[in-house]
Amino acid sequence: MTTNYKAINWNNIEDMIDKLTWEKLVEQFWTDTRIPLSNDLDDWARLPKNEKDMVGKVFGGLTLLDTLQSQDGVQSLKQSIRTQHEEAVYNNIQFMESMHAKSYSAIFSTLNSKMEIDEIFQWTNTNELLQIKAGTINEIYHTGTDLQRKVASVMLESFLFYSGFFAPLHYLGNNKLPNVAEIIKLILRDESVHGTYIGYKFQIAYNQLPDNEKEELKNWTYDLLFKLYQNEVKYAEYLYDEIGWTERVKVFLRYNANKALQNLGFDPLFPDTANDVDPVIMNGISTGTSNHDFFSQVGNGYLLGMVESMENDDYEKWTV
Template identity: 50%
Template sequence: MTIQTVNWNITEDEFDEYVWDKATAQFWLDTRVPVSNDLKDWRTLSQTEKDVINKVVGGLALLDTLQSEEGVNVMREDSLTRKEVAVINNFLMMESIHAKSYGTILTSLNENSVINDVYEWMNNDPRMQYKVQRINEIYQNEDNLKKKVASVYLEGILYYNNFFTPLWYRGQNKLANLSEIIKLVIRDESVHGTYLGYKFQLSFAKLAADEQADFKIWMYDLLDDLLENEFAFTEEIYAPIGLVEDVKQFVRYNANKSLQNMGFPSRYDNASIEDINPIVMNGISTETANHDFFSQVGAGYLMGNVEAMDEEDYAF
């Protein structure tokens, strides 16, 4: 068999090159964000608040481990172009960086005994395990279109439950470096979700009308199943700090965004960006908090002079 090189001078799909440029310009590393500088804020939090933050960060580590080890890999099987494979390879590396970043957060703010407890919790919590087992079951056993839906739901909905708390504290000018990592992850995930949603639409359009109807039944049943577990998880995690309803609204908003990425209408009423807790939206739009060029690197540190994050970036 003759191996043929990828010819980047040939355009098969302009969106491949656009997303490649966007994704590579956003490259970052957790080691450039000094989370330990947040220790002053961390020490002012109650033990309950610390427990919630550790659990949501630990949960993200588990979800991103699944995505980096299984989820992104299976996306390559249905690639429509050679450059799409390159884009997905970039996504894979960034998911690994995300997973490592959550470990950096936990290590920077906690003693080893606490970190071990968080890992024990995330590996055994029934709600967390339900999420990863349900999604991985699709990755391992279903067709490529269903795999894309599972990936969009994971990155576009399930992650965002756990993103809420760091953004909420950032909106109050606390935990700046922890939240900068979260905002960098969000910027990546907005690209990933939009790209996979676009690729989904290309393949979904080729299905016959009856096949599309059957697929949508499966897709919405999966969404209902995941959100039932997600809302139960929200009640367990966020009740101690009184944010259950705010988080549920955030999840519904991101569920609508994920459906829109795949070409479907919003499903949840009263879940627009105006309905999100304004403190969280302030956390999303807050610009980088650089103190100097050497010890502090926030969202302004992005190769290629990418501008600080705002609401438009969040919606990609």
């Protein structure tokens, strides 16, 4: 007996957030080839050697995490889809995570020699702290429950990337490497939608659990976050101690750890708020993309729109 294959019908939407998120991600589509990275070569030449080394490692780490998300993370989330439209959104997210990983190679190929690139990837693939971070998330993707996998994905999208994002945002605020920062801002806007959407899907399923299972999963989430944070502090110290940025990075990490919890519908763990983060960094996050007007809305400060701006209160309107 054969089962009829069901065509996806975008005229019959079961969850309007799927449609809104799809439209937002399509509106935000970009590619690394549209950013004139070579215009940053003069700034790059003036950076001291220790900062160049830090930047290479930062982007190597980000490449690893985007590779993990594109190859294992999003695929694991597809195992618990509720609608065909949700799977379509995950397909879009998966592609853009691959785009993010590729964009770092575009940065490397512009700023670094082949030997330097090989050294960066050798470091990336062997650094203990980075491998602990990736390994912790990947284990959950392969052995965790459906909801645990969503938690891990939100932790990656909304928290673990940000130790790496700090450096280019710092340079942007000091009028250096603006085109490298342009790519990071494009990635940031994607990750914001990804983390918000996956957190929304988590909340739908979480709210249907009995109270004892809710409490158990919440405690597991906080334990995971604190474990990741402890490793992330060591990673930040490794990257930034010599340059003197570490304490500012730690504040930024705690702020984004709270944002990850917020996306999941949980209370913050740390006292840090946006007011505690270096205003130069916060300005880099909030400022629209600069002047690369490739399509009508892609480069020139394309609107964040409805999905990214949604906080927990907005999601409750659709959560049953």
